[in-house]
Amino acid sequence: MTPAARVDAAIELLDTVLRETRPADQVIAYWLRGRRYVGSKDRGWIVEAVYASLREKQRLEWWAARVGLPARARSLVIVALMLIDHRTGNEMPTLFDGSTHGPSKLSDIEQMAVQMLHGQDLAVEGQPRAVRLNLPGIAADRLMARFGDRLEALGEAMNTPAPVDLRANGIKADRDEVAKQLAREGVESEPTPFSPMGLRLARRMPIFHTRAFSNGLAEVQDEGSQLVALLVDAKPGDQVADFCAGAGGKTLAMAATMANKGRIMALDISEARLERMSERMRRAGVHNIERRALKHERDPWVRRHKLKFDRVLVDAPCTGSGTWRRAPDAKWKLTEETIAELTELQGRILESAARLVKTGGRIVYATCSLLPEENEARAEAFLASHGSEFRRLDAREILPGDLAAALKLDGPDLALDPATHGTDGFYAVAFERIADPAPTEAVQAEVAGG
Template identity: 50%
Template sequence: MTPAARLQAAITLLEAIGEAAPKPADRVASAWFKQRRYIGSKDRRAVSELVWGCLRAQARLGWWLERLYVPDGARARVLAFALLEQGTSAEELLRLLDGGDRYGPPSSDAAEADWIARLAGQPLEHAEQPPSVALEVPEWLLPRFEAALGPQAEAELRAMRAPAEVDLRVNRLKATREAARNALAEEGISTWPGQWSPLALRADGRRPVAATRAFRDGFVEVQDEGSQLVALLTGARPGMRVCDFCAGAGGKTLALAGEMDNRGQLVACDVLEKRLERSALRLRRSGVHNATRRPLSSERDPWVKRHKGSFDRVLVDAPCSGSGTWRRNPEARWRFDETGLDELLALQASILESAARLVRPGGRLTYATCSLLREENEEQVERFIATREDFRLLPLAELWDDSMEGAPPCEGPMLRLTPAQHGTDGFFVAVLERAAPNVSEPDEAESREEEKP
């Protein structure tokens, strides 16, 4: 593709992502490129970098366009990003917009040429931008980040403007970390061990891991190192009965199966049946055969009542704001509001309360999110413990010694991982142990079930 054609492809893809909202941008882009298989790998990478650059700079680009009275849109954003961040000169950009390339953008008019000339040479981040604009965070959310992260809030939000690294989890069922690393090296992909997870490898750059034999043979899965720690801290072991209560597409289910060495019973539950079905291929590729999938009608499906007190480990990877994953999903930060957050908080509390019924006395309940907000994390756990005397919070240091080497990455009884401090996505994990059956809670929960029509 010519530079002008790449520019037009980026404009078209950015428009498609906007029109498909709230569908995730990566899924839209994947489908878009599949329909255009003639686009080569280098061109795909160049177009993707331009589009994701625009998504990561949405607030700052919008601020500049408004400042110059430029009508907002995909074309204006792509051109502005090329000027502000990629260092394209006004003259070079206008040459790409002269209409001489049949696959390039239409020619610029006088008004567009004027604002291009005025914008050229300016910095993407300007001293007059409000903090919420400069840090690419909704204004209403900024105080919540400051409350959760204190003086580190700005550094963490700046870190979330950058692309994420490519992390891999070695599948214990098929390979050691060294064997997986060697297999990837044979296909030209250099990796090095992760900092925290004993199963983590970090790839050198954004390489096509999914196209490798090591991936197809199930040696590795693409999974952020922080996400790997969630599964490890759950403490699943061979022979146990384990429930992944919000399994989704099965990333943590695969990790749990590895910790269980395919022995015991592993049940993957989710209310989104189609998403749960997508895990079947991943389970087969990874050689997992102790897992079953169980669609639920809601967090209070009758299945939960029938299996109360029957699991050694229950993992609740709760639906959340996803504020810890903005490096990977930059558009997600703009796709929920305060009402949506309040609804999530109520759902998280309901899921945690219901999933707790599955835990046997002496068993453990792990609550995790990929959020950095206190409301979704510490406050949910504190609220739950305050109403459940039969559950106690297990110290992180004790859990870490059981599964990992060295000191845990943070102090305190609960795990909080952040991009700037730990080089992972934002994650939160708390592990609770059930000491004895609670007399009133199960009856109360069951009565709510019986009241449903």
């Protein structure tokens, strides 16, 4: 493709993503499947241009309005080319050349905008805080309350593409063996800073074709997600329930720490998500996982298995604000209604899943969110209603070795963020059951559960 054709494709794809309600990665994958003639280098440039525009959307829109351009995909790409790629005014007409496969020529207004944008920075004095940090206004105040003077660093970290992390599958190989196998296949990696089973690729590149991946030696998993699985502390022989298992990333990580011994019940309301776990289980050599689809969080199955599990993980559905580096489109779709619906659902799920934990057992509530009402507020609400049955554990006493000290946790919960730890944003809190439910509460739970 010519440079102009690449730009035209990026405008078309960005416009499609902005109009769709589906996640950007799904839209992009579908768009590319319909254009198999596009070469790998061209695909890489187009996709990165779209993701860069999505990451910086708010600042790009602010600049577009400032120089008189309408808020549309073409304008965002023009601003991105000038302020992210640092193109010159002389280059821009060659990228908007009006050719058969290129975008139409720059209008007079666009040419003037290009001149005004020359030499400018994306973030400048005078921009509203949310714009300067490139965060949705709905999240900026909430994050300021939690991060304070660290918010600036968080905003910048969340505008940086996330690294590719792998988890060495301890059932088949240790981390050093996986790194050596990757190196033999031309993939450079280094140990992740915190997870004892993690590797971070030196640069973003596809690894699904490698023997290390196809033979089940490693799985793609953010380091923060690996640390959440470690906090569960599932041991060989344990009975474990993964209450919102999805496609099984943390399920497989726990199976490895259990050395394939004991049992994990992978639970989810989506049979399709659970089905996608099949190939991953086969590849990883895991055989201690059973899968079950639930109708809802209070499925009768939960009542029938109350007080049966040593460990329960609730990887709750959430806003995903901790993963905005990977899914930048999601931050622009966040609404107050979504937050309210999710926090109410999170409370219901945690309430129901807690019934599964036996006395002396542990439940870990986790999200990939940075918003306090999805995290600390849910923990406090749970303790307020279940303080006679559960006590809060200190993650610093659970995590292995000197990991807690390295993470510099400032409280009992596992709280990770891209600026401080280089991981996606995660939150996890552990509770231990110290008493069975009171008889009246147990009866009420059975009635409510059907």
